[in-house]
Amino acid sequence: MNSNPLKSENVCEENVYQEVFKSLSKSLRDFLYYKCGSLETANDLVQEAFIKLWQKCQDVPLSKAKSFLFTTGNNLFLNTVKSQQVRLRFKAENKNSAENKEHPEFEMEMKEFQNSLEAAINALPEGQKEVFLLNRINKMTYREIAESLGVSQKAIEKRMSKALIKLKDVLNPKD
Amino acid sequence: MKNWESDTFLARWLNGELSSDELKEFEQSEEFAKFQKIKEATENLETASYDEEEEFRKLLGRIEEKKAKPKQFRIQPILRYAAAAALILSVPLVIYLSLFNDEIVDFTASQNEKIELPDGSSVQLRSQSNISYNATDWSENRVITLDGEAFFDVEEGEKFEVKMESGAVRVLGTSFNITESADTLKVTCYSGKVEVEAFGDLKQLEVGESITLAEDFIEEGKTSMNLPVWINQSATFRNVALRVVIEEFEEQYEVKVLGKFDLSQNYTGQFPVNDIEIAMAQIFGPYNLDWELDEENGEVFIIE
Structure with a gap:
């Protein structure tokens, strides 16, 4: 008898483990990417973090898997890498494309703004940057981010608000 | 501000x-x-794409590598994992199993779980029940030890024996359910033929028969279901009189079914044992019967 009924929600179940991977790997990868700026490194750290999760599966209940992965990923990141710039993709919006062709200046202006925005995001303090991007890109709610990083939801909302003010100030230097 | x-x-x-x-x-x-x-x-921002399937495959490969180093994992997750991974990778499982000369599988279910045995037979193990067997010489020696409750679906082959504290059950290709506790044993045969030896008795069971044994106690019973209720949380029937289904329904929900309708019609199907509304719809719906539940008095009125 080597399973403890109290820990029945653990991720040693192969299908549970795979579900966890499905639901969290992309946001974990992006979280690590926001930190280190290298896709290759981020992908690798995701693997390392999930291997650790598997090794600890007896001790990590399903409900704690997310914060375990984010904490582990963060620790692994601290051990390894120097930060680089995060590259973001601005999806072309179809409804504007016809308009853009007729107004090349508009397109230019848009492109310029996007470049400045990307630079401004990269200039954010790390804590603000990752919260901002996890919410905007990965559509994680403030509560989810708070759980993942092990801080209060209020702290996340403060970081988010500060990030927006900082972005506005950087993009509008005359203010 | x-x-x-x-x-x-x-x-x-x-x-x-x-x-x-x-x-x-x-x-x-x-x-x-x-x-x-x-x-x-920032509404439509994206990062580079992520090939989740490919990354998961890589991850499995890397875990597989690490497994060669012993002691990092406990037997239970490795075996479960190896069985699942075998579908994708097929080779590592063999390598893994050959690392150990006598692989004793000892498994306790944390929820209802189906376990495939090496010969394709399967055990549906009820939550908190335990089985153990020797995986290495399984094909010659199909002996499994059970503590708790399990449903066995046995492939034809050598003698298949389930050992318990109170006795043993032996079969040749069949499916049956065992409920075992310290002082009683109940075996129900769902297909084929089963031989039960316990408390000094030796009994043979045919399809639909059950037996409950204890010290100085023996009770024979019948079932019209073709799977134990706990497996799907539902009662499953094939071609039995509606009367039988309704008796089971009354017992499961502790209600009385009232009203005049044809009870001799044949019923094939199943109803859940944890949701009376769905159960009623699945029992009475097919016969175009209307029903009304009086929860207070535990009565169900059937209107034709």
Whole structure:
């Protein structure tokens, strides 16, 4: 008898483990990417973090898997890498494309703004940057981010608000 | 201080959580357009794509590698994992199993779980029940030890024996359910033929027969279901009289079914044992019968 009924929600179940991977790997990868700026490194750290999760599966209940992965990923990141710039993709919006062709200046202006925005995001303090991007890109709610990083939801909302003010100030230097 | 400068205001705005008054005031401020522009520009942001399936395959490979180093994993997750991974990788399982000369599998279910045995037979193990067997010489020696309750579906082959504290059950290709506790044993045969030896008795069971044994106690019974209820949380029937199904329904939900209708019609199907509304729809629906539940008195009225 080597399973403890109290820990029945653990991720040693192969299908549970795979579900966890499905639901969290992309946001974990992006979280690590926001930190280190290298896709290759981020992908690798995701693997390392999930291997650790598997090794600890007896001790990590399903409900704690997310914060375990984010904490582990963060620790692994601290051990390894120097930060680089995060590259973001601005999806072309179809409804504007016809308009853009007729107004090349508009397109230019848009492109310029996007470049400045990307630079401004990269200039954010790390804590603000990752919260901002996890919410905007990965559509994680403030509560989810708070759980993942092990801080209060209020702290996340403060970081988010500060990030927006900082972005506005950087993009509008005359203010 | 402007309202948007307060500590969580912008976060709430981004999330659409402002009150309409707060929002109206904010929209009239000169900074609003600047924030709005940032919001819109980051609405459709993306990062590089992530090949989740490929990454998961890689991950499995890396875990597989690490497994060669012993002691990092306990037997239970490895075996479960190896069985699942075998479908994808097929080779590592063999390597793994050959690392150990006598592989004793000892498994306790944390929930209802189906376990495939090496010969394709399967055990559906009820939550908190335990089985153990020797996986290495399984094909010559199909002996499994059970503590708790399990449903066995046995492939034809050598003698198949389930050992318990109270006795043993032996079969040749069949399916049966064992409920075992310290002092009683109940075996129900769902297909084929089963031989039960316990408490000094030796009994043979045919399809649909059950037997409950204890010290100085023996009771024979019948079942019209073709699977134990606990497996799917539902009662399953094949071609039995509606009367039998309704008796089972009355017992499961502790209700009385009233009303005149044809009880001799044949029923094939199943009903859940944890949701009376769905159960009634699945039993009476097919016969175009209407039903009304009087929860207070535990009665179900059938109207033709």
